Amino acid sequence: MKNMIKTFSALGARLLGFGDDDATRAVIDSACRVNGWFTPADIRRAVRAIACDMLQREKLEAWLADYPALPVAEPRRVLVVMAGNIPLVGFFDLLCVLVSGHGCLVKPSAKDSVLMEHVVGLLREIDPSAPVRLYDGTSPVDAVIATGSDNANRYFRAHYAGIPSLLRGSRQSVAVLSGRETPEQLAGLADDIWAYSGLGCRSVSLIFAPEGYEPALQIPPVNDKYINNYRQQRALLEMQGRPFVDLGCAVAVEQCAFPAALSRIAYAHYATLDEVAAWLAGHDGELQCVVTGCLPHSRRAGFGCAQSPALTDYPDDRDVLAWLAALD
Incomplete structure (x- = not known):
């Protein structure tokens, strides 16, 4: 070793x-x-x-x-x-x-x-x-x-x-907001969403926010291929007559489920954090990490840290070294 x-x-x-x-x-x-x-x-x-x-x-x-x-x-x-x-x-x-x-x-x-x-x-x-x-x-x-x-x-x-x-x-990742996030934390959240064009399993694609809270995200530069995907998704939602928020490089759709397409960001409002905790528990097999400062979770990441996993942040919460040791 x-x-x-x-x-x-x-x-x-x-x-x-x-x-x-x-x-x-x-x-x-x-x-x-x-x-x-x-x-x-x-x-x-x-x-x-x-x-x-x-x-x-x-x-x-x-x-x-x-x-x-x-x-x-x-x-x-x-x-x-x-x-x-x-x-x-x-x-x-x-x-x-x-x-x-x-x-x-x-x-x-x-x-x-x-x-x-x-x-x-x-x-x-x-x-x-x-x-x-x-x-x-x-x-x-x-x-x-x-x-x-x-x-x-x-x-x-x-x-x-x-x-x-x-x-x-x-797998996909979520963010849970308290409504008291600092501008620095929201900047970190933007990175958690759009780093690597949102293609990673640790990329946040679903945001839970308290009722009445609409976070202001400063969107970083994104890949031209991502912009092309966003234009397609925006046109598709317009043809379907589905309501959405145009973020300029992505579309935000209100739903309590992971989005089905790249460049769609899902968001849902909650009344209590217990509601969110129950949703996370029910969808654990779909989750990679949870970006939050207001809720405990075994795979919690700080704002801006989703794309920088440590050695102990095992994918799918499966200890790879323990599994390899058991092969002996």
Whole structure:
């Protein structure tokens, strides 16, 4: 494990300057050509978050100190099937597999192959003995971690039925407002909604606010593809005669349910926080995180922090390291 901490700390040091030189700018340009939803600013942000929030030596050591059973005595071959909705979204699973002592076979999404292949290459440069490589589609595997849409999740369940699997489908995030939020908190909420074009499972798409409270959100610059999507959604709602609030780059629709389309933001008013707590409990399987300062929740995030998960903010509230330890 100490070797892996050293390896990932070295990776973090390399990634800190990502985008500051011609070589990494070329990687960014290539990634943006492959996936039009990626922007250079989003890529730099995602890489910086990994370097600063996940790959600092002291953070890695504190995180792994809670898992005395790691590294495992009998390494397995763990396939990681990655999503590609935001830059390097699958990196955390790769990190978990390697620090647990297992070997990692990486199957990146075609939408994020450039960045993930670059990071795997860096890891192998830093430590040629690191048990990580790109999956060739034929090598045997002992276990799998796979993330994708709900349709993809159904395929995963059938395809990997015979081996241990940790599978994830679609989830979304909510914000619960008290009505006393500061301008700084509302600015953070805007980031929680629109960072990475709202494509992440931690992106807020449903807002609960007290009756009579209409928060004023300052909308940050968004991707042109998002603007095109917003125009389509606005036209569709106009044709349907559905009421909505035009936010200039998104449409806000009053409903107590997650919106079905990107660039739609749902909002609902509540009389008591008990109503919201009951709704959250009833929809727990659909939730990734809850941005709020007025309600307790096991996956609560502060305003402006939804897109900066810590090492202990496990997707779907499933402890990945504990699951990997149990494979031994």
